[in-house]
Amino acid sequence: MRLVFLHSSDTHGFLLPTDYQNKDDYDAPFSLSRVSSTIKAEKAKYGADNVIVTDSGDCLQGSPLASYTHASDVDDYDNLHTFTEAYNEVGYDARCLGNHDFNFGQDYLAYYVEHNEAPMLNDNVLDAETDTPAFGQEYTIVERNGIKVGLLGITTQYIPHWEPKENVAGLKFVSAYEKIKHFAKILRPQVDVLAVLYHGGFESDPVTGEATEPHRGENEGYKILTEIPEVDVFLTGHQHRRLNVVTKNTAIVQPGYRGEAIGEVILDIDDNTKKIKNMSAELVDTKDYDPDPEIVKIVKNLDQNTQKWLDQPIATLSEPAPIEDAMKGRLEGAPFINLLQQMQIWFTDADVSATAVMSEKAKGFGKEVTMRDVLLNYPYANQLCRVRLTGKELRHIIEHSAGFLEKTADGEIKFLDRWIKPKPLLYHFDVFYPVEYEADLSKPSGKRLTKLTLNGKPIEDDQIYHLAVNNYRAMGGGFYPEYSMDKIEFTLDKDYVQMFTEYLTKNQVKVDTKKNYRFF
Secondary structure: OEEEEEOOOOOOOOOOOOOOOOOOOOOOOOHHHHHHHHHHHHHHHOOOEEEEEEEEOOOOOOOHHHHHHHOOOOOOOOHHHHHHHHHHOOOOOOEEEEEHHOOOOOOHHHHHHHHOEEEOOOEEEEEEEOOOOOOOOEEEEEEEOOOOEEEEEEEEEOHHOOHHHHHHHHEOOOOHOOOOEEEEEEEHHHEEEEEEEEEEEOOOOOOOOOOOOOOOOOOOOOHHHOOOOOOOOEOOOOOOHHHHEEEEEEEEEEEHHHHHOEEEEEEOOOOOOOOEEEEEEEEEEEEHOOHHHHHHHHHHHHHHHHHHOOOOEEEEEEEEEOOOOOHHHHHHOOHHHHHHHHHHHHHHHOEEEEOOOOOOOEEEOOOOOHHHHHHHHHHOOOOOEEEEEEHHHHHHHHHHHHOOEEEEEOOOOOEEEHOOOOOOOOHHEEEEEEEEEEEEOOOOOOOOEEEEEEOEEEEOOOOOOEEEEHHHOOOOOOOOOOOOOOHHHEOOOHHHHHHHHHHHHHHOOOOOOOOEEEOO
């Protein structure tokens, strides 16, 4: 017989085919509505009795509609209920949690989990007191045509490094590898096929084994793949990669970002022995499928209210603060980047600010600033921290950022391939303000800074400086040196929409347009 897995991940609340840049454009080649149509078509093709439908998280945060859903549910969860119903319409058989599903707190997440019609599988986010799943259940067994399929669900253990303390209070995050190793031995004897839903990726190339990032525990996919042979099917997410491969007797998929594709794993199973004879892994692009009219109907009012919310004016600037191109802005600076840094310093009274360009489509602000402008330029639900560092530690951090770059033989300055492939990671590349710094890219990484001054004075190794930076970075995101929890002086209980609104309305902001850093 044939057994088919259809898998989505990292839809990030993009329920309809729009990125909300243009309020009249609903033709984007992604969305949960396209995922739903794709899955329903593939189900009809293979027969529902032969199909298992799964998702590996990051649904609650990421799109403007997701932001509106959270912002508008002050007294009740009416909009979250609608949002959840859209996911129920897809017809999932099992799901797991993603790291961004914790962004809006545990009560919000608990409501979402409770109102999901599919089992939420969770082996490694535990109640700290009882060591039992804090949300959902440990596993489920699904039967298709006499074939018993065990499903396990895990997420990255790194969530406490990114979330504010209140979002993870009372929770214990355990290694995904350790939990799958434990449960695989329990579940495998009970089933014919074992599949793992993992909101996590691969720390090494799944085929060659070559390390693709530091092995710090965020992504444990390669270790699970190579050391837990009981796993037949590996349904992954988190890294936003497009991945479909069969290696080490395991079929692996990861279907990109925002519902651009679904992963499809096909197992040919012997009718008598119930052993897997053959397996394949493919990605099916959703752009070729019309949005599911049922999801469009469910979220119509929520989407219309989102569009009205996005057009709310926040403030009027004395002059625009653009960023003409995200890549150019990273390398040369831009008024919008400076404005963001100015705001971070205003809220924290820090000496120095650090930020990344958070969106490849960032265009900065015109003179009139709306909610849409803020969310399209800064789509993440981060909070702002102030971090206490010595000058030496600050230098190490800036040197690390300069290590992202190289200068080619023809003089072009570009990012190293490992920050572009297999997944772009340029949201890890921070620039700093108002320090003036220069980096000679011909020098070895870690020894590139030829200038580092603040207010005309060199940064002193033993002097204490205060750095404004988002909580994701301050808590260890991005593999930077020197950051640690004990260096965080405080975290603001505001998101970036709230901060921009307050900063721009309470101040006559003069946008700093000077360039303060140079790579050569």
